[in-house]
Structure formats: C-alpha cells, structure tokens
Amino acid sequence: MLDISNNSVKNDIELSQFKSYQIILKCQVKQAPIYVMLGCFVVLLIGLFLPWTQNISTKGYVTTRQPEQHPQAIQSVISGRIEEWFVREGDFVNQGDTILHISEVKAEYFDPNLIANTTEQLEAKNQSRTSYDSKIEALKKQYRALDEGLALKRQQTLQKLVQERNKSSMDSIDLEVFRNNLAIAVNQYSRTKELYDKGLKTLSELQEKQYKKQEAEAKVSVQQNKWINQQNTVGILTIELLAIEQEYTDKLAKSQSDLQSAISAKMENEATIAKLKSTISNYSMRQQYYYLTAPQSGYVTKILRKGIGETIKEGSDIAIIVPDNYDLAVEVYLKPNDLPLLHVGNSARLRFDGWPAIVISGWPQSSTGVFNGTIVAIDQYISDNGHYRVLISPEVADRPWPEQLRVGAGTEAFLLLNKVPVWYELWRQLNGFPPDFYQSGVDKEEVKLKAPIKSIK
Known part of the structure; x- marks a missing residue:
C-alpha cells in the first residue's frame, strides 16, 4: 500500500474496484489553499521590507x-476690605476694566483728608525753607561784617600803636637831651663850687648853678616818667590788639557755627520736604489701588474671594483670569x-x-x-x-x-x-532596544597616532 516495493501490484490488480481506494481519492488535498498560504507568505515577506x-x-x-498667556491670578497690592464687585465668573473683561473695589484697613490711612493734610505740611515746610534761606543770608552778612570789623579794628589799633611807639621814641630822645643837660649842669655846679671854695665865685653864682642842676634833674625825672608812661601805653595797645583778635575770633566762630547750624537745619528741612513729597506720591498711588483692574483682556474663570466686607492681604490671590488670545x-x-x-x-x-x-x-x-x-x-x-x-x-x-x-x-x-x-x-x-540603537552611515574618524616624543638626554 505504501508503494515502496520494486514489485508493484498495479499491473496485476485494478485498484479502482476497491471501495476504500475510491474513498481515499475523494479525500485528496486540494491545491488552492496552498497557493493562498503561499501568497500570504509572500505578501508578509514583502511587508517586512516596507518603510x-x-x-x-x-x-x-x-x-x-508665552508667560503672559498663561492663566494668571489677580492680586491686590495693598491690604483692604472688599466693598463692591464689578464682575462675575465667566465674564469677559478688557484690559483696565474694574474688577473689585476695596477700602482701607490700616489705621494710618483712615483719614479721609490724608493727602490734603500732608500737602499742608509740605507747604509749611516750603515756607520754612524760605525762612532758612533768609537766616542763612543774614548770617553770611553778619560774618562778613564781623570780618570787616575785625580788619578795621585791627588797622585802627595798629595805627594807634605806631603813633604811641613814635611818641615813645621822641620821649626817649628828649630824655637823652635832658640827661645831657643834667650832666652839663652838674659839671657847671661842681666847677662853680670849686671856684666858690677858692673865693673866686660868689654865693649867688653858686646858688644859681645849683638851681639849674636841680631844674635839670627835675626835667630828667619828668621826662623819664613820661617815657615810661608812653612805654606802658604801647604795651597796653599791644594787649588791646590781641584782645581784639580774640574777641572777633570768638564772634566769627560763633557766627560760622550759627551759619552751619542754619544750613544743617535747612538740609533737614529739605529732607523732610522730599519725604513729604514721597509720602504724598505714595498716598496718591495707594488710592489708585483701591480699584483692582484687569491686567489684560480675558475671561474671569474663578473668583477666590467672595462676599462683601471680607478682608484681604496684600499679594493674596483674588480671581483667576484666562487671556482670550494665546x-x-x-x-x-x-x-x-x-x-x-x-x-x-x-x-x-x-x-x-x-x-x-x-x-x-x-x-x-x-x-x-x-x-x-x-x-x-x-x-x-x-x-x-x-x-x-x-x-x-x-x-x-x-x-x-x-x-x-x-x-x-x-x-x-x-x-x-x-x-x-x-x-x-x-x-x-x-x-527591547530603544529606537536608533544602531546608527548607520556614520563614518568613524580615523585616529591619528602621533610619533612618540624622544626623550631628551
């Protein structure tokens, strides 16, 4: 039946007469499915090479x-109390539209006339600045007057001192003259006395010479006292000149000190004026923050602070706005x-x-x-x-x-x-390899080997 023997029975027996052989022929496999499977295999093989x-x-x-296109929170720059809402969730707002009105919660800003009162303080300080300018100018004039007075007084005293020194010099000359006259009178008296003792001169002549000697001695004494008094006057004028220098130095120092004090007070006043200007500017800017506005156009998607009378802190989120264009x-x-x-x-x-x-x-x-x-x-x-x-x-x-x-x-x-x-x-x-595990078309760079460096002997 396996048809593997060299002695076949096909020539001797008619196989078609057997029923079992006819059943086997009916069960013979058809060729169409094989071709279908072969075609699918070819298609699959071709598909494996598709890109x-x-x-x-x-x-x-x-x-x-863009950072400005992200949903952003609307925040309050200052602390405040919610007074009125102007939007609802889902409303579209343009840039600059008012969203919320708040009022003050800090005691130092409760004054309704805060800016007006601070402006009055500024005006008063401006007026005091004018007064300081006048005071400084007056002190400068006073200092110049004292300086000129010192120069004038010094010159006047120096002139007197020169005069007194000249008088002292003249008195000194006169004193020398009187001393010379005294020496002559003494000499004449001595010679007359010798002659009187010898009987050559009379007593009246001797008394006359004695009178002249006494008169010369008196003149010398008077002139010497006059010269001494003149020397004392020169000394007094010298001391007076030093006193004038000291007196005016103190006055000038005090005037300079008052001038510097006035300038310092003016600088403090200028600092106060600048501080008041900054304070008024801060108050004005703070009042602008009582109304919160939309930073850009968009939709108010969520309100985080609700109600009236609720207190909010500076920097806290109040609402979320989403830009309409992004x-x-x-x-x-x-x-x-x-x-x-x-x-x-x-x-x-x-x-x-x-x-x-x-x-x-x-x-x-x-x-x-x-x-x-x-x-x-x-x-x-x-x-x-x-x-x-x-x-x-x-x-x-x-x-x-x-x-x-x-x-x-x-x-x-x-x-x-x-x-x-x-x-x-x-x-x-x-x-399980990642994509592009192997890279094709990449040329490896040739590594150039350098010649070894010869050792230096």
Missing part, C-alpha cells in the same frame, strides 16, 4: 509658550531613556481629546484626524515626576490646530524619528 517610521508615544496636555503649544514628558533621541525641530503627530482620529504610528501619512507639530524646546533639567518636559508648537505650513482647543486639554503625541524597515522595527521591539 516604518520609528516614534515615541507619550501623553501630555495643551498649554501656551499661542497654543503641547507639553509632554519623556523618559530619560528617550531624551537623547530627540532634537529641537523634530516632527510630531498629535491627537487631541475630543477630536476623533485614526492613528497609524508607523505610517503617519496614513493617519487621519491628527495634527502636526514641531519640537521647539526641551528642558535642560529633569522635572519632579522624573521625566523631561518637551514643548511642541504647530507647524506653520500645516493646517492650523482647532480653534475650539483650550488650555489643559489632553493630548496624545507621537514623536517621529527615523524611517526603518518593518522587520528591523519588529526585531528591535522583540529585543
């Missing part, structure tokens, strides 16, 4: 790139293992929540309902979740992203890498 776009799949959400971007996070494969400028395909799409990650050109994007930024530091943040912006040349898209919407991103055959991608997936 496949490697990609990194990740999730993220819609955001904006440039969208997508924020996704990647594992550190995928980060070296991406560069700024790589393409990406995006599927937004709420927009149906058919995504074929390996053949992005065959996907429908997806939107194109370009990587514009990759963080240089890792985030708190252990991944790196990547920003994706719309491609300018491609169709725009949906207008109904809002910040915070969920997104599924496919970051496109190199194109490889399907068999390579299957092999990479089975082995």
